Amino acid sequence: MQLNINGATHDVDVDPDTPLLWVIREELGLTGTKYGCGIAQCGACTVLIDGVATRSCATPADSVAGLEIRTIETVEDTEIGRRVVEAWVENEVAQCGYCQSGQVLAATALLSDIPDPTDADIDGAMTNLCRCGTYNKIRAAVRSVSEA
Amino acid sequence: MGVIDQLARRLGQAPVNVSRRGFLAGSGALVLATALPLRPVRGQEIAAEAPAVTAFLELRSDGTALLRSPFIEGGQGIFTAMAQIVGEELDLAPENFSVEIAPAGGPFGIMGGYRLTGGSMSTRTGYPVMRQLGTAARAMLVEAAAREWGVEASELTTEPGVVVHEGSGRRAAYGDLAAAAMDLPVPVSPALKDPADFRWIGTALPRMDVRAKSTGRQNYAIDVEVEGMLLAALRHAPRLGLMPASVTNQAEIEAMRGVHSVQMLDGAVAVVAEKFWQARRAIDAAEIDWIEGEAQWPMPAGFSSAAFRDTLAGATGEVVEVEASGDAAGTLQSADMVIEATYDAPYMAHGQLEPPSATARFNEDGTLDLWMPCQAPEMFVGAAAAAAGLEASQITLHQQVLGGFFGRHFLYATANPFPQAIALAKAVGRPVKLIWTREEDFLRDAPRPLGLARFRGAVGPDGPTALQVEVVGEGPTQRWYQAPPGQDPSATEGISGKTYAIANTHIGQIFHANPAVIGYWRAVGHSMHDFMYEGFLDELAQAGGLDPFEMRLSMLSGSERHRTLLERVGEISGGWTPGPFEAEDGTTRARGVAMASPFGSEAAVIAEVSVDGGEVRVHQVWVALDPGQVVNPSTVEAQVQSAVALGTSQTLVEELVYENGEPTARNFDMYPILRPDQMPQVHTAIVESGAPMGGVGEPGLPAVGPAIVNAVATLTGQRIRSLPLSKHDFG
Incomplete structure (x- = not known):
């Protein structure tokens, strides 16, 4: 099947229901997208599909053929993505960092959609888990982008 | 303190000695010896002769420094803190440091002959040692400049990264002095800075790993790629003490796409495949008969919390x-x-977001390379040697930055995947990366x-x-x-x-x-x-x-x-x-x-x-x-x-x-x-x-x-x- 990932078309030979996460990690070798739970609970595997933050561990590859898939590796190709990354760096959000690819992409999707989100918007969009507890810094970083 | 005291007692070591005297008398000589800045060429020669080059600090000719931290980074900011402490005494801005984890073995047991990352011990035990390291290296750079310029070392001062002779206005960058400094004897007791003069200790310097961790570029054990490796997934027995008798649909599973083989392990069944997802899918389909076996801590069948x-x-x-x-x-x-x-x-479960994994590769000379998360490298190497039937000296442990730890990556029998990865690599004759699914992590975590x-x-x-x-x-x-x-x-x-x-x-x-x-x-x-x-x-x-x-x-x-x-x-x-x-x-x-x-x-x-x-x-x-x-x-x-x-x-x-x-x-x-x-x-x-x-x-x-x-x-x-x-x- 053909998948459009990070602006390029990739021919991948996998079973159609292989989770997109493992296609990205094992067929394309892009390891910034993380496996955390495999059941769409934690969000470490978040990618953007047509701009929507999506948990790739529970997304069959054949369900996204033809859609535009973007991973953390190209997040800085967009203006919002660049600003989110800079905010993450400025605020020193990451601790262990394992969830942060997903957090950055979730924030990019939110801020692309709603440039000036309310607290409720942030609560609704930023649902990825972080075991290090960087949640307050995540919120501050999102705020710093919307207020810039 | 409790854990550390107990460990020290068990290991027959004196309690952590953070005094300068202890530093010099104990592992200090070795530490200081390895504080010698290395010429790049010389460093390569040493590397060729002895692959396990153990040194805390290398000063490079470009004025940057490589610091090997005894403590692993897992988000707590320890690499940055270590660079701050060494940089303070060395008088080199912490931003000029790159920090990596010190390899297992060597002079890195600065907690009284051993080291681990835990017990909230890293900064407090590293602090005196890293200060000594920094000040010794600084004194050697100053001495090198003094000899070159024919002046007394006492006439020289430093600014960050530079030795200065105020009398003549001469200046020399650390990078230009590193090669000469390496031939000098290590000073016995160079003075430490007055804390009132601290430039970096006590300041909110940015963590050095935040950009890589904000752009997906930080690699973890689960991301390790070794040439020719196979991937493995497994299912543990539902209780410790059970063992697999058979996989009734083994032929079916081994015929599944990408599957290399089904492997019976101690209390678990693994599938080895070209890709992890193929292994995962296959192990999920396995029909396993479990029978009573043996375990050091068998879980009673009726146990309820x-x-x-x-x-x-x-x-x-x-x-x-x-x-x-x-x-x-x-x-x-x-x-x-x-x-x-x-x-x-x-x-309670640790719930670190990175599921446990381990990659094992046997080399042609019989040695073993391992990639995995761990909070206590020497202990892991010892256990791996026992699991592989090798000497510790035959094992190279590639410690990986931790995707969360909270105590998860200490050595616990039955809770670490590396013995299984070793068994699988041995069984299939190729490198194997074993990843525990989150479900297997919850089952075999040490809560x-x-x-x-x-x-x-x-x-x-x-x-x-x-x-x-x-x-x-x-x-x-x-x-x-x-x-x-x-x-x-x-x-x-x-x-x-x-x-x-x-x-x-x-x-x-x-x-x-x-x-x-x-x-x-x-x-x-x-x-x-x-x-x-x-x-x-x-x-x-x-x-x-x-x-x-x-x-x-x-x-x-x-x-x-x-x-x-x-x-x-x-x-x-x-x-x-x-x-x-x-x-x-x-x-x-x-x-x-x-x-x-x-x-x-x-x-x-x-x-x-x-x-x-x-x-x-x-x-x-x-x-x-x-x-x-x-x-x-x-x-x-x-x-x-x-x-x-x-x-x-x-x-x-x-x-x-x-x-x-x-x-x-x-x-x-x-x-x-x-x-x-x-x-x-x-x-x-x-x-x-x-x-x-x-x-x-x-x-x-x-x-x-x-x-x-x-x-x-x-x-x-x-x-x-x-x-x-x-x-x-x-x-």
């Missing part, structure tokens, strides 16, 4: 004294107001033990007069390092080691073995015992008609440090106001207070809660933390945020339940951890009392839970003695 809690509550047996003062029994017998309570706290304590206390008009506590159970330091009852801090800390003045106390432990494979979880014994103690202290205050904050203050009259800390947390919260009171948003809220003395530091916490739809909501947490002295205040603040998050999480929602010998939760759907919308605001005050440097990673956690629970009691009248709060109805 609820029944085990009741067993501990009723346990009798020898009460081994841990601490005692005055006459607790006599005072309790004659006191007017005596109360009793039993507290318990559940098993924080379920714990229980029975309290009796007497209180008079001026506060508690007697306290008798029996802590029932087993701590991880007994399990893994044979600390006997009464001498295992992990079994009682947070009930023992408190600072309040109570004239008559008796703290004892009744040992009761824990059927689960228990482990260290962030703040270890403190993670539950301070909840129990501080909750009961509030019960005593209530029974005595005393304010819990004022009562604690009066019990700290002998300690200026603790009084200061408690007053400080009161101040930053706007003054102690227990409530209940109405907040601006119309919710009714209350506040609770608690203290803890964990890992060489002191903490005081106030939490503010409300109840919404029958569930407790934590709005704000104020933390005053006194680690004595601080290297990087922004890292400390981040660790407090993290500790509050985990402390709130365990208090509100976390509980690993066992039924029929198995955990009922195998993933984050059935084992919730704190969500973003449950995170309280955190207000931190760092108090540098000047006391000996204490830990930072864990000390913010233990007082959070009891502060929340005490606030809940004030708000609802319900005294919670069993965590988590989510199993109680506050509707």
Whole structure:
């Protein structure tokens, strides 16, 4: 099947229901997208599909053929993505960092959609888990982008 | 301190010696010898002759430095802190450092002959050594310049990265001096900086890993790629002690796409395949017959955590004294107001977001390379050698930055995947990366033990007069390092080691073995015992008609440090106001207070809660933390945020339940951890009392839970003695 990932078309030979996460990690070798739970609970595997933050561990590859898939590796190709990354760096959000690819992409999707989100918007969009507890810094970083 | 003391004792080592004399007399000579800056060419020659080049510090000709940290980075900011400390004494800006983990073996056992990343020990044990390292290297650079210029070293000074001769105006960059400096003898006792002159220690320098971690470029063990490797997934026996008899559909599975083979392991079945997902799909399809086998800690088939809690509550047996003062029994017998309570706290999973993995590769010369997360490299190498039938010297361990740890990556029999990866690599004759699914991680994690304590206390008009506590159970330091009852801090800390003045106390432990494979979880014994103690202290205050904050203050009259800390947390919260009171948003809220003395530091916490739809909501947490002295205040603040998050999480929602010998939760759907919308605001005050440097990673956690629970009691009248709060109805 053909998948459009990070602006390029990739021919991948996998079973159609292989989770997109493992296609990205094992067929394309892009390891910034993380496996955390495999059941769409934690969000470490978040990618953007047509701009929507999506948990790739529970997304069959054949369900996204033809859609535009973007991973953390190209997040800085967009203006919002660049600003989110800079905010993450400025605020020193990451601790262990394992969830942060997903957090950055979730924030990019939110801020692309709603440039000036309310607290409720942030609560609704930023649902990825972080075991290090960087949640307050995540919120501050999102705020710093919307207020810039 | 407890874990470290026990480890040191077990390993036959002296306690951690942080004096300069100890440094020089012990591993110091080696450390200093390896502090010699290396010429690039010479460095390559050494590397060719001896692959395990062990050196803390390399100065490069471009003026940058490579520092090998004895402690692994897992988000706590230790690489940055180490660069700050060395840079301070070396007089080289920390931004010019790259830091990597020091390899197993060599001179890196700076904790008294060994090292591990844990016990909130890294900065405090690394501090004196890293300062010595930096100042020795600086002295050698100065001496090199002095010889080149024909002047006395005493005439020279340094600016960051540069040696300066004020008299002649001559300057030389460190990078240009590195080659000459390496041939010089190592100075015996170069002077350390006056802390008043510190340029970087004590400042909020940015962490050096944040950009890589914000762009997906940080690699972890799970991302390791080795040429020619196969991927493996496995299924463990539902209980330790069972073993696989057969895989009834093995032929079918081995015919599945990408599958290399099915492999029987000790208490597990693995599938090895070209890709992990292929292995995962195949193992999920496996039909396995399990039969009774053998295990060091077999899990009883009928084991339930609820029944085990009741067993501990009723346990009798020898009460081994841990601490005692005055006459607790006599005072309790004659006191007017005596109360009793039993507290318990559940098993908990580590829940680090990176699932465990290990990659093993046997080389043609019979040596073994391993890639994995670990908090104690030398111990892991020893265990790997035993598993592989090799000498430790034949094993190269590639330690990986940790995707969370919280105690998960210590050496626990049955909880680490590397022995299985070794067995699989041996079986298939190719490198193998084994990844445990989240479900297998929950099944074979070494959880924080379920714990229980029975309290009796007497209180008079001026506060508690007697306290008798029996802590029932087993701590991880007994399990893994044979600390006997009464001498295992992990079994009682947070009930023992408190600072309040109570004239008559008796703290004892009744040992009761824990059927689960228990482990260290962030703040270890403190993670539950301070909840129990501080909750009961509030019960005593209530029974005595005393304010819990004022009562604690009066019990700290002998300690200026603790009084200061408690007053400080009161101040930053706007003054102690227990409530209940109405907040601006119309919710009714209350506040609770608690203290803890964990890992060489002191903490005081106030939490503010409300109840919404029958569930407790934590709005704000104020933390005053006194680690004595601080290297990087922004890292400390981040660790407090993290500790509050985990402390709130365990208090509100976390509980690993066992039924029929198995955990009922195998993933984050059935084992919730704190969500973003449950995170309280955190207000931190760092108090540098000047006391000996204490830990930072864990000390913010233990007082959070009891502060929340005490606030809940004030708000609802319900005294919670069993965590988590989510199993109680506050509707």
